[in-house]
Amino acid sequence: xxxxxxxxxxxxxxxxxxxxxxxxxxxxxxxxxxxxxxxxxxxxxxxxxxxxxxxxxxxxxxxxxxxxxxxxxxxxxxxxxxxxxxxxxxxxxxxxxxxxxxxxxxxxxxxxxxxxxxxxxxxxxxxxxxxxxxxxxxxxxxxxxxxxxx
Amino acid sequence: xxxxxxxxxxxxxxxxxxxxxxxxxxxxxxxxxxxxxxxxxxxxxxxxxxxxxxxxxxxxxxxxxxxxxxxxxxxxxxxxxxxxxxxxxxxxxxxxxxxxxxxxxxxxxxxxxxxxxxxxxxxxxxxxxxxxxxxxxxxxxxxxxxxxxxxxxxxxxxxxxxxxxxxxxxxxxxxxxxxxxxxxxxxxxxxxxxxxxxxxxxxxxxxxxxxxxxxxxxxxxxxxxxxxxxxxxxxxxxxxxxxxxxxxxxxxxxxxxxxxxxxxxxxxxxxxxxxxxxxxxxxxxxxxxxxxxxxxxxxxxxxxxxxxxxxxxxxxxxxxxxxxxxxxxxxxxxxxxxxxxxxxxxxxxxxxxxxxxxxxxxxxxxxxxxxxxxxxxxxxxxxxxxxxxxxxxxxxxxxxxxxxxxxxxxxxxxxxxxxxxxxxxxxxxxxxxxxxxxxxxxxxxxxxxxxxxxxxxxxxxxxxxxxxxxxxxxxxxxxxxxxxxxxxxxxxxxxxxxxxxxxxxxxxxxxxxxxxxxxxxxxxxxxxxxxxxxxxxxxxxxxxxxxxxxxxxxxxxxxxxxxxxxxxxxxxxxxxxxxxxxxxxxxxxxxxxxxxxxxxxxxxxxxxxxxxxxxxxxxxxxxxxxxxxxxxxxxxxxxxxxxxxxxxxxxxxxxxxxxxxxx
Amino acid sequence: xxxxxxxxxxxxxxxxxxxxxxxxxxxxxxxxxxxxxxxxxxxxxxxxxxxxxxxxxxxxxxxxxxxxxxxxxxxxxxxxxxxxxxxxxxxxxxxxxxxxxxxxxxxxxxxxxxxxxxxxxxxxxxxxxxxxxxxxxxxxxxxxxxxxxxxxxxxxxxxxxxxxxxxxxxxxxxx
Numbered sequence: 001x002x003x004x005x006x007x008x009x010x011x012x013x014x015x016x017x018x019x020x021x022x023x024x025x026x027x028x029x030x031x032x033x034x035x036x037x038x039x040x041x042x043x044x045x046x047x048x049x050x051x052x053x054x055x056x057x058x059x060x061x062x063x064x065x066x067x068x069x070x071x072x073x074x075x076x077x078x079x080x081x082x083x084x085x086x087x088x089x090x091x092x093x094x095x096x097x098x099x100x101x102x103x104x105x106x107x108x109x110x111x112x113x114x115x116x117x118x119x120x121x122x123x124x125x126x127x128x129x130x131x132x133x134x135x136x137x138x139x140x141x142x143x144x145x146x147x148x149x150x
Numbered sequence: 151x152x153x154x155x156x157x158x159x160x161x162x163x164x165x166x167x168x169x170x171x172x173x174x175x176x177x178x179x180x181x182x183x184x185x186x187x188x189x190x191x192x193x194x195x196x197x198x199x200x201x202x203x204x205x206x207x208x209x210x211x212x213x214x215x216x217x218x219x220x221x222x223x224x225x226x227x228x229x230x231x232x233x234x235x236x237x238x239x240x241x242x243x244x245x246x247x248x249x250x251x252x253x254x255x256x257x258x259x260x261x262x263x264x265x266x267x268x269x270x271x272x273x274x275x276x277x278x279x280x281x282x283x284x285x286x287x288x289x290x291x292x293x294x295x296x297x298x299x300x301x302x303x304x305x306x307x308x309x310x311x312x313x314x315x316x317x318x319x320x321x322x323x324x325x326x327x328x329x330x331x332x333x334x335x336x337x338x339x340x341x342x343x344x345x346x347x348x349x350x351x352x353x354x355x356x357x358x359x360x361x362x363x364x365x366x367x368x369x370x371x372x373x374x375x376x377x378x379x380x381x382x383x384x385x386x387x388x389x390x391x392x393x394x395x396x397x398x399x400x401x402x403x404x405x406x407x408x409x410x411x412x413x414x415x416x417x418x419x420x421x422x423x424x425x426x427x428x429x430x431x432x433x434x435x436x437x438x439x440x441x442x443x444x445x446x447x448x449x450x451x452x453x454x455x456x457x458x459x460x461x462x463x464x465x466x467x468x469x470x471x472x473x474x475x476x477x478x479x480x481x482x483x484x485x486x487x488x489x490x491x492x493x494x495x496x497x498x499x500x501x502x503x504x505x506x507x508x509x510x511x512x513x514x515x516x517x518x519x520x521x522x523x524x525x526x527x528x529x530x531x532x533x534x535x536x537x538x539x540x541x542x543x544x545x546x547x548x549x550x551x552x553x554x555x556x557x558x559x560x561x562x563x564x565x566x567x568x569x570x571x572x573x574x575x576x577x578x579x580x581x582x583x584x585x586x587x588x589x590x591x592x593x594x595x596x597x598x599x600x601x602x603x604x605x606x607x608x609x610x611x612x613x614x615x616x617x618x619x620x621x622x623x624x625x626x627x628x629x630x631x632x633x634x635x636x637x638x639x640x641x642x643x644x645x646x647x648x649x650x651x652x653x654x655x656x657x658x659x660x661x662x663x664x665x666x667x668x669x670x671x672x673x674x675x676x677x678x679x680x681x682x683x684x685x686x687x688x689x690x691x692x693x694x695x696x697x698x699x700x701x702x703x704x705x706x707x708x709x710x711x712x713x714x715x716x717x718x719x720x721x722x723x724x725x726x727x728x729x730x731x732x733x734x735x736x737x738x739x740x741x742x743x744x745x746x747x748x749x750x751x752x753x754x755x756x757x758x759x760x761x762x763x764x765x766x767x768x769x770x771x772x773x774x775x776x777x778x779x780x781x782x783x784x785x786x787x788x789x790x791x792x793x794x795x796x797x798x799x800x801x802x803x804x805x806x807x808x809x810x811x812x813x
Numbered sequence: 814x815x816x817x818x819x820x821x822x823x824x825x826x827x828x829x830x831x832x833x834x835x836x837x838x839x840x841x842x843x844x845x846x847x848x849x850x851x852x853x854x855x856x857x858x859x860x861x862x863x864x865x866x867x868x869x870x871x872x873x874x875x876x877x878x879x880x881x882x883x884x885x886x887x888x889x890x891x892x893x894x895x896x897x898x899x900x901x902x903x904x905x906x907x908x909x910x911x912x913x914x915x916x917x918x919x920x921x922x923x924x925x926x927x928x929x930x931x932x933x934x935x936x937x938x939x940x941x942x943x944x945x946x947x948x949x950x951x952x953x954x955x956x957x958x959x960x961x962x963x964x965x966x967x968x969x970x971x972x973x974x975x976x977x978x979x980x981x982x983x984x985x986x987x988x
Contacts, residue, residue: 015673015675015676015677016676016677016678016679017670017671017672017673017676017677017678017687017759018670018671019668019669019670019671020669020670020671020749020758021669027669036536036537036538038534038536040842040947041947041948042451043449043450043451043453043840044390044392044393044449044450044451045451046536048385049383049385049387053912053938054938054947054948057937057938057939057942058942061939061942080845081845081846082845082846082942082943082944082945083842083845083945083947084531084532084842084843084844084845084945085531085532085533085534086532086533086534086842087534088533088534089534089535089536089537089538089539090536090538090539091521091533091534091535091539092533096525096530096531097521097525097533099517099521100517100518100521100535100539101539103514103517104510104513104514104517104543104547107510107513107514108506108507108510108547111506111509111510112503112506114506115502115503115505115506116494119492119493119494119499119502120494122420122491122492427820430820431820434824441831445831445834445835446835446839447831447834447835447837447839448839449839449840458835461835462835465828465831465832465835468828468831469828472824473821473824473825473828476820476821476824477821479817479820479821480815480817480818480820480821483817484815484817520827520830522839523830523831523834523837523839524830526834526837526839527830527833527834527837531843532839532841532842532843
């Protein structure tokens with residue numbers, strides 16, 4: 001009796017909580033895929049984060065495909081063949097998206113070249129200006145008057 | 151009655167704005183001093199009129215006046231007062247009024263702090279700002295009137311979206327708008343300079359503090375938005391590259407480039423034309439953002455409710471303002487001469503390299519944001535451009551910029567020597583590489599990205615140390631303290647801002663590298679462990695809020711047997727709209743956040759619970775705050791305060807000449 | 814070209830796109846199935862539960878497949894249009910009851926009228942996913958070979974029926 005009371009008055013037996021999903025490995029793979037897929041009925045949310053009924057249906061579908069051992073490409077093809085490229089948050093590299101993927105790099109290289117060219121040209125232009133002796137003397141005069149700049 | 155006063159105030163404001171926009175600019179063009187002197191009084195009256203309008207709307211919200219359509223649509227009688235007031239900017243019409251109000255605040259500030267400017271410049275600046283406000287006032291009065299009446303009055307309001315019933319709503323939009331709208335001052339400076347033809351180093355010096363302050367507000371505004379999304383949305387994300395987020399980030403990138411470009415133009419008089427273009431671009435991106443968010447052209451969780459008429463109006467406004475300024479640029483810019491020259495390897499060169507990187511980054515974000523629209527418009531199909539794209543493109547662009555951040559402050563103006571720089575930075579580079587390689591292993595996991603992030607952060611800190619040491623070594627004055635005291639505040643501001651970025655990088659790197667998440671089903675008494683922390687579920691009880699009922703969970707978190715935190719996540723149902731909202735519970739720590747989110751009640755009395763351990767996540771927003779503080783410190787530098795006091799010796803010669811030419 | 818005009822030109826192009834963008838709907842997802850074979854399925858019927866319905870049954874005919882549900886307000890809006898179309902006898906409309914309860918679906922049809930010769934029941938929404946359905950109502954025009962020729966997203970209205978559906982149906986029936 002005493003032992004029973006002692007046990008009951010102590011801290012509650014803490015059982016370890018079970019993972020929500022039946023198979024954490026499958027779930028992890030689902031998460032990895034779902035984070036790059038778009039919820040089609042939401043205003044810009046991933047399939048992983050959305051609570052919409054269609055999102056739950058699609059997650060169930062994808063889970064089923066993972067369990068069936070389909071590859072990532074096959075799962076993505078399944079969705080794209082039904083919903084189009086819109087469902088992918090990572091735009092596929094196609095003829096129409098070349099500008100998208102290549103653009104930033106082209107801009108960077110172009111910008112870099114433009115900068116170097118502009119600097120070189122400017123360097124030359126400025127060097128062409130010759131200071132006369134009079135101007136030299138004026139400069140020295142001003143400098144010797146000296147104002148301490150903050 | 152009060153709403154009508156507000157409405158009338160806006161009509162009057164439009165008239166004053168027209169006067170402010172037209173007369174001073176004309177006056178400056180013809181040299182008429184009395185016309186130019188209209189600018190400041192007009193701007194101040196405009197401020198008071200819009201203040202009255204804003205006050206009237208605030209009154210309508212405070213008094214739960216549901217005969218005003220806007221109040222009925224966004225408020226509710228059970229909404230607490232602070233959220234009723236925050237609801238002023240909860241939807242389109244009111245947020246436009248906030249935009250305009252903040253524009254007038256900046257105008258007022260310009261009238262207070264511009265006495266050292268030549269009168270022509272001042273009138274042009276206020277004139278340009280006046281013209282911008284004409285656009286917004288006209289917009290409100292024609293298709294977005296916040297004072298429109300609802301007859302008969304609604305018995306009850308539709309309530310503010312529960313997601314917005316949060317302290318974040320009180321601070322985030324005003325901060326953000328102070329930033330966006332603040333770039334209008336730099337924009338006005340740029341146009342004034344183009345109109346007057348007097349683009350010289352003085353112009354850059356005058357623009358700098360205004361631009362920096364606006365930048366500080368924008369930094370804080372974006373950080374608040376990110377933090378708010380993190381704790382509000384329930385899945386621990388803090389940046390999604392959503393179109394509306396991008397709409398605020400692009401001006402920030404352009405603004406950062408502008409601050410650095412202004413430094414070149416200020417110090418060396420070079421690249422004036424580029425700086426002017428950047429100033430136009432920064433504000434144009436702000437306006438573009440305003441369009442994107444309200445026109446329905448892009449899908450976003452944050453977008454306001456849309457209406458094609460509004461979209462067309464803003465588009466026309468964009469065409470006039472941006473198109474007009476770019477026409478002015480094309481017309482006047484060619485006349486501007488070159489400034490001082492400098493070598494390719496020099497501080498100026500490095501600052502401009504920073505510009506190329508940041509502007510390319512902004513352009514890439516713009517490309518990604520608008521690309522789905524481009525494709526749809528050309529009938530090439532519908533695509534989505536999301537985080538995978540932006541992360542892949544942005545990181546490679548920002549990495550070199552972060553690396554250059556360490557070198558720039560150490561490089562000499564006009565001409566620097568690469569070998570010399572290499573020698574001075576040897577130690578810093580070595581420390582960074584070693585830490586980047588070793589630390590991840592010590593922490594438990596080595597990946598290239600993790601290592602890169604640590605490399606960049608340590609590099610920035612190490613080069614900052616080198617920079618300070620050099621300053622001490624080469625400063626005038628006897629003691630170390632004296633030498634440090636002699637260093638201008640602008641330098642400390644820069645250093646602090648750069649270190650803020652390093653802190654930000656640490657936060658992002660550590661969170662992405664080491665965050666863990668667990669999705670569990672918990673019965674009362676059960677525990678779950680993440681890392682060192684054990685979470686024990688102590689059940690759920692019902693609580694009543696001011697306008698909601700909630701199921702509140704209790705979680706005891708312990709570490710090594712000692713209690714670390716008690717968390718109370720909630721699942722709320724707001725009575726007015728019956729909307730369900732998850733309110734996560736977060737234990738904020740210096741080096742980690744513990745985050746608990748209640749899911750759904752399950753069949754056997756258990757609950758689905760999501761637990762997160764996010765190391766260093768608060769360094770993300772802490773870093774932004776430090777950045778902004780750096781900016782504030784830089785602006786408080788003596789040279790700006792002195793120039794306000796109109797001491798003749800410290801006003802640059804160029805400005806005096808310019809003043810005389812215009813008189 | 815004068816390099817100073819470059820920013821203005823770029824802006825002008827972007828403005829053009831934005832203007833076009835105002836006329837578009839960014840949330841409308843066109844179907845990649847247009848021109849492809851209608852996905853096969855075999856679903857139980859709503860009224861006669863022991864019977865099934867499959868698109869194969871319809872080979873050789875031009876027909877409409879309409880996804881609807883009793884809980885969908887847009888379906889209520891388009892219902893009179895469907896009734897008119899069904900009564901005209903120009904093209905048969907077959908329904909798929911999407912993620913619905915049998916009792917409610919039957920009651921809905923009883924109250925408002927039944928334009929469908931047969932209604933298939935897609936309780937789990939699985940067939941909807943195969944057809945790329947992301948909301949209801951959605952309607953497909955399917956030709957004699959079983960290829961999808963057109964997808965209507967959202968409720969049908971008289972104008973769309975007159976201008977798009979019927980001409981297409983007539984064209985397909987002539988083949």
